[in-house]
Amino acid sequence: MNRKLRxxxxxxxxVVSATSVAGGAVAFxxxxxxxxxxxxxxxxxxxxIMRDGERTVxxxxxxxxxxxxxxxxxxxxxxxxxxxxxHVTDSAILDHLDAYxxxxxxxxxxxxxxxxxxxxxxxxxxxxxxxxTVTARKRGVDSLGVTIEAEYTVGEYDIQIxxxxxxxxxxxxxxxxxxxxxxxxxxxxxxxxxxxxxxxVAKVNLEEQAATGLKYLxxxxxxxxxxxxxxxxxxxxxxxxxxxxLFAFMLTRKGRVETVNYRTVKLPSDMDVxxxxxxxxxxxxxxxxxxxxxxxxxxxxxxxxxxxxxxxxPCAADPLSDEELKELGVYWIGDTSxxxxxxxxxxxxxxxxxxxxxxxxxxxxxxxxxxxxxxxxRSNFQGRxxxxxxxxxxxxxxxxxxxxxxLPERYEGEAQTLARLTGWEIDKIRERMAKGGQSFETPxxxxxxxxxxxxxxxxx
Amino acid sequence: MLRTFTPxxxxxxxxxxxxxxxxxxxxxxxxxxxEITPIQIGAVLATCFAVQWLGSTLNAMRFDWRSPLIxxxxxxLLLRSDGxxxxxxxxxxxxxxxxxxxxxxxxxFNPANAGIVAMLLFTDAAWTTTGQWGTALWFxxxxxxxxxxxxxxxxxxxxxxxxxxxxxxxxxGRALYxxxxxxxxxxxxxxxxxxxxxxxxxxxxxxxxDSATGRTIFAVAAAALAFVLQFNFFIADGLFYALFALTxxxxxxxxxxxxxxxxxxxxxxxxxxALPSGAPAHPRPAPAE
Numbered sequence: 001m002n003r004k005l006r007x008x009x010x011x012x013x014x015v016v017s018a019t020s021v022a023g024g025a026v027a028f029x030x031x032x033x034x035x036x037x038x039x040x041x042x043x044x045x046x047x048x049i050m051r052d053g054e055r056t057v058x059x060x061x062x063x064x065x066x067x068x069x070x071x072x073x074x075x076x077x078x079x080x081x082x083x084x085x086x087h088v089t090d091s092a093i094l095d096h097l098d099a100y101x102x103x104x105x106x107x108x109x110x111x112x113x114x115x116x117x118x119x120x121x122x123x124x125x126x127x128x129x130x131x132x133t134v135t136a137r138k139r140g141v142d143s144l145g146v147t148i149e150a151e152y153t154v155g156e157y158d159i160q161i162x163x164x165x166x167x168x169x170x171x172x173x174x175x176x177x178x179x180x181x182x183x184x185x186x187x188x189x190x191x192x193x194x195x196x197x198x199x200x201v202a203k204v205n206l207e208e209q210a211a212t213g214l215k216y217l218x219x220x221x222x223x224x225x226x227x228x229x230x231x232x233x234x235x236x237x238x239x240x241x242x243x244x245x246l247f248a249f250m251l252t253r254k255g256r257v258e259t260v261n262y263r264t265v266k267l268p269s270d271m272d273v274x275x276x277x278x279x280x281x282x283x284x285x286x287x288x289x290x291x292x293x294x295x296x297x298x299x300x301x302x303x304x305x306x307x308x309x310x311x312x313x314p315c316a317a318d319p320l321s322d323e324e325l326k327e328l329g330v331y332w333i334g335d336t337s338x339x340x341x342x343x344x345x346x347x348x349x350x351x352x353x354x355x356x357x358x359x360x361x362x363x364x365x366x367x368x369x370x371x372x373x374x375x376x377x378r379s380n381f382q383g384r385x386x387x388x389x390x391x392x393x394x395x396x397x398x399x400x401x402x403x404x405x406x407l408p409e410r411y412e413g414e415a416q417t418l419a420r421l422t423g424w425e426i427d428k429i430r431e432r433m434a435k436g437g438q439s440f441e442t443p444x445x446x447x448x449x450x451x452x453x454x455x456x457x458x459x460x
Numbered sequence: 461m462l463r464t465f466t467p468x469x470x471x472x473x474x475x476x477x478x479x480x481x482x483x484x485x486x487x488x489x490x491x492x493x494x495e496i497t498p499i500q501i502g503a504v505l506a507t508c509f510a511v512q513w514l515g516s517t518l519n520a521m522r523f524d525w526r527s528p529l530i531x532x533x534x535x536x537l538l539l540r541s542d543g544x545x546x547x548x549x550x551x552x553x554x555x556x557x558x559x560x561x562x563x564x565x566x567x568x569f570n571p572a573n574a575g576i577v578a579m580l581l582f583t584d585a586a587w588t589t590t591g592q593w594g595t596a597l598w599f600x601x602x603x604x605x606x607x608x609x610x611x612x613x614x615x616x617x618x619x620x621x622x623x624x625x626x627x628x629x630x631x632x633g634r635a636l637y638x639x640x641x642x643x644x645x646x647x648x649x650x651x652x653x654x655x656x657x658x659x660x661x662x663x664x665x666x667x668x669x670d671s672a673t674g675r676t677i678f679a680v681a682a683a684a685l686a687f688v689l690q691f692n693f694f695i696a697d698g699l700f701y702a703l704f705a706l707t708x709x710x711x712x713x714x715x716x717x718x719x720x721x722x723x724x725x726x727x728x729x730x731x732x733x734a735l736p737s738g739a740p741a742h743p744r745p746a747p748a749e
Contacts, residue, residue, distance in 0.1 A: 187639050187640075190638070191640050194637065194638045194639070195638065227693060258591055260590060261651075262594075263492075264591060264592065265493065300594075367640075367641055367647060371696070373587075376542070
């Protein structure tokens with residue numbers, strides 16, 4: 001009985017867990033209303049990478065929904081990992097990171113053109129991580145030229161670290177052990193073997209899984225030191241039908257991360273969009289993302305968020321707590337032992353920069369693994385889309401007339417923006433806007449003398 | 461000052477270089493979202509000119525506006541920063557190195573390369589974005605064509621061709637050894653920054669060896685070193701470090717293989733490619749007007 005090889009590193013789908021928004025939101029960057037998180041995409045994988053010098057911690061989320069007996073994953077890793085370098089964590093942390101960095105919709109309410117207004121802030125709490133148990137075993141050399149360098153049970157996973165002399169032997173070993181290899185995987189395995197890369201193979205330990213009491217698989221983590229700052233995606237593209245979505249959350253010290261061998265492009269941001277997008281933000285974001293992918297010839301990696309982890313504005317979710325960051329590998333957090341590093345309560349400068357990259361990839365457009373570099377760029381960027389509610393009150397002044405007369409032009413601008421971002425038909429957009437109260441008709445302007453005496457202007 | 465703006469003598473390859481780099485920068489800004497602001501470019505320009513003026517005055521040389529303009533364009537094309545100061549510092553180091561570090565009357569470092577390498581090695585305030593150039597074939601071809609004209613006028617077309625040839629051989633060799641699809645080395649070779657580096661930086665006639673043999677050694681060694689730094693040490697900025705290291709060795713190469721010194725304005729020499737016969741040669745240059 002063959003287990004299906006979830007051929008891929010990171011080919012798993014996003015873990016479901018709704019980080020719902022509880023309350024209303026923030027000040028001068030707009031009133032936060034919605035976010036577009038990774039669960040909008042079907043075949044999406046989520047990976048968090050802590051990188052500082054050569055120190056690396058990779059957290060891989062997993063939303064495998066099939067029979068747990070069938071689950072298996074093969075991950076190329078640069079070194080043989082000891083048991084302490086493998087860990088299982090709570091998926092809520094990655095979900096929180098996803099929510100914190102998600103593209104966001106904000107709204108503003110126009111002020112009374114004849115007066116002034118103000119707004120307030122909102123926040124959201126994050127769940128904490130839980131601990132796991134680790135047990136370890138060891139085994140020797142296999143006749144196929146495959147060495148089981150180590151074998152551990154970590155949390156609900158049975159893990160083997162394999163090194164191989166040649167891909168045929170490795171493929172045979174995997175087949176004998178019940179993995180079903182996709183066609184074409186052998187060449188890719190061969191390339192990794194020649195680059196002296198090891199393989200991390202994980203299956204579900206059903207007893208341990210039952211003991212967790214969870215219905216899903218928790219994210220696996222590996223910690224190691226290596227010169228390579230990369231994410232292997234090639235195995236995942238071998239027999240994938242269609243494109244796969246990957247969200248990579250980078251946690252670094254210096255600044256923003258970008259890809260070296262592909263372009264990293266900022267997602268279009270800070271645009272005014274029609275009010276009806278509020279009810280379809282997810283659809284809007286997906287359409288816009290797909291359109292952006294097309295526009296860049298399907299060869300770009302998209303930057304969706306780049307921010308200092310100490311704050312956000314507006315917040316789609318609170319910044320991650322020190323405990324959560326530590327769980328994701330940010331080892332320098334809360335290290336007060338170093339002189340000169342003081343952490344102020346309230347708004348601590350934590351020296352953690354988060355970069356959210358989103359890529360839709362296949363073998364044709366992304367033949368090589370993603371190679372990254374950390375830049376010194378600490379400028380903030382977020383995917384942010386703005387709703388501007390017109391003033392609905394009964395303002396009566398000269399400015400109010402001019403304001404109302406300016407609205408149709410503004411709506412037209414929003415319609416054009418939406419059409420350009422998503423490729424949707426402009427006429428349909430206009431129609432929906434008009435239905436939602438964003439009328440394109442120029443309001444009738446009252447004669448100046450009507451305001452002079454109001455409704456009592458009759459002779460008398 | 462007005463005298464320096466006499467009608468361009470088009471035999472000087474730098475006019476072609478300025479035009480080519482300016483066009484590439486314009487394309488980058490318009491179509492590739494290069495993240496450099498007009499203020500940053502202006503600051504780099506002002507710094508380059510100021511240091512060039514200072515250097516010329518102290519050395520009793522005639523002020524030349526073309527070289528600092530080329531350095532400005534090179535830095536604007538390749539170096540990025542959040543601030544203005546890091547770029548100005550890079551500009552200062554770039555032009556300063558040209559006057560301060562000389563041997564046998566020739567400066568050692570490629571100015572823009574020196575500025576970039578100094579910033580990468582000693583600060584986190586500036587960085588290169590080679591990935592940002594993308595792998596669009598038309599862009600790479602445009603850069604190569606513009607660069608071919610420039611390097612031909614400067615009698616240095618051999619340098620980018622040999623450098624790219626050697627680099628291509630290495631990345632294709634690696635792919636064959638690993639059994640990788642050829643789309644991987646192609647992806648690397650179509651990178652706009654690599655092509656720009658080959659045609660507009662490493663081929664600077666003032667910091668390449670004088671003799672054709674020397675230049676062949678120089679270009680092949682730079683390609684090999686860049687390859688090792690990138691694929692064995694996983695240093696993304698390997699190209700810049702490789703050139704920096706080779707410019708340090710260049711005086712030795714010149715000493716071992718003497719040749720006639722290049723002066724700006726020298727008409728293009730017929731290019732001799734030190735390739736084995738049968739290797740694809742470039743078309744003969746059109747006769748100079």
